[in-house]
Amino acid sequence: MQGVMRAMRLKTVGVDPSLTEIPVPEPGEGEVRIAMRACGICGSDLHVVDGSTVVDRLPVTMGHEPSGVVDALGAGVDSLSCGQRVVVNGLVPCGTCGQCTRGRRNRCEQLCILGLGRDGAHADYFTVPAESVIPLPDGIGFELGAIITDAIATPMHAIRKSGVQKGQTAAVFGLGGLGIHAAMILRQLYEVEVVGIDVDDAALANARRAGVADVVDAREAQVARRIRDETGGGVDVAFEFVGSAAVVEQGLRSLRPGGTCVVAGVHPNRLQLGLRQETLVARELTLTGSLGYTNEDISDLLHLVNTGELVFDDTVSHVFDLADYQTGLDTLRQPDSASIRVVITADA
Structure with missing residues (x-):
């Protein structure tokens, strides 16, 4: 051509x-x-x-x-x-x-x-x-198909890496395109109770419209403590989609003992955690990164959307x-x- x-x-x-x-x-x-x-x-x-x-x-x-x-x-x-x-x-x-x-x-x-x-x-x-x-698949439009390849596949990969189980609790930090889709996957596919956290009024409103009943304005003080109080001791999994070292620490502090914080947000700044090492050890917390997605993540999502098991209206x-x-x-x-x-x- x-x-x-x-x-x-x-x-x-x-x-x-x-x-x-x-x-x-x-x-x-x-x-x-x-x-x-x-x-x-x-x-x-x-x-x-x-x-x-x-x-x-x-x-x-x-x-x-x-x-x-x-x-x-x-x-x-x-x-x-x-x-x-x-x-x-x-x-x-x-x-x-x-x-x-x-x-x-x-x-x-x-x-x-x-x-x-x-x-x-x-x-x-x-x-x-x-x-x-x-x-x-013919049943999925080009626009939705496009964002499945990244905006939805990235949180899908992070969720799979977290090991979250049906009926657990999760905190999603950052309610933009990645966080909103993470919350939707967690609720629809895993039946997980989700707490959504952001600093932006429009993002918080979007999360409510997407069915996230518990949203936290991160401009308020003591965000991690509020999450622990509202969930009876902390969430099982926290997801960081912001790209901020400070938010990574909030994610760790929001966990219950044995919890996992998955970092998918990217920023060149160094992590300088204020969390004491003895706290990490005593509470057996896990901090892990999640990079992008795989063909399998995308293919599985296309199948789940095509069959109606996941809906991203x-x-x-x-x-x-x-x-x-x-x-x-x-x-x-x-x-x-x-x-x-x-x-x-x-x-x-």
């Missing part, structure tokens, strides 16, 4: 990406070209723009949580077909390192992320390895055409926009 296409290109850190015409990419061996139909814009994209997340090269096309239609097959690809509806795992592993060969591809030692290490999906077309592509809160990308970015930045997930679309 020859010709040019539209792509949101980040050219300079600190300056918003701009809509640029570039050549349509050709899939290499083992790759496919996808015609983008929907792709989320999330807080991670804002971190890339402002430079707190470092990209491997510039300029680069943004976008890492896409859905679309297979448009062309590279040499050696026989697992997919042109015209097939798909979603894409934006975490692209090398496939050969020790972590990859042990099946831990999200921990790849040379992990490449769409929109950071290679051109992403905020464009009419993009290419990815065929192994990163997952069929999208209205979490795609804003949809804009690729040409209106700047409006999408501005919406994401507005604290009073009540955005849960912003998605851009294209119909190449």
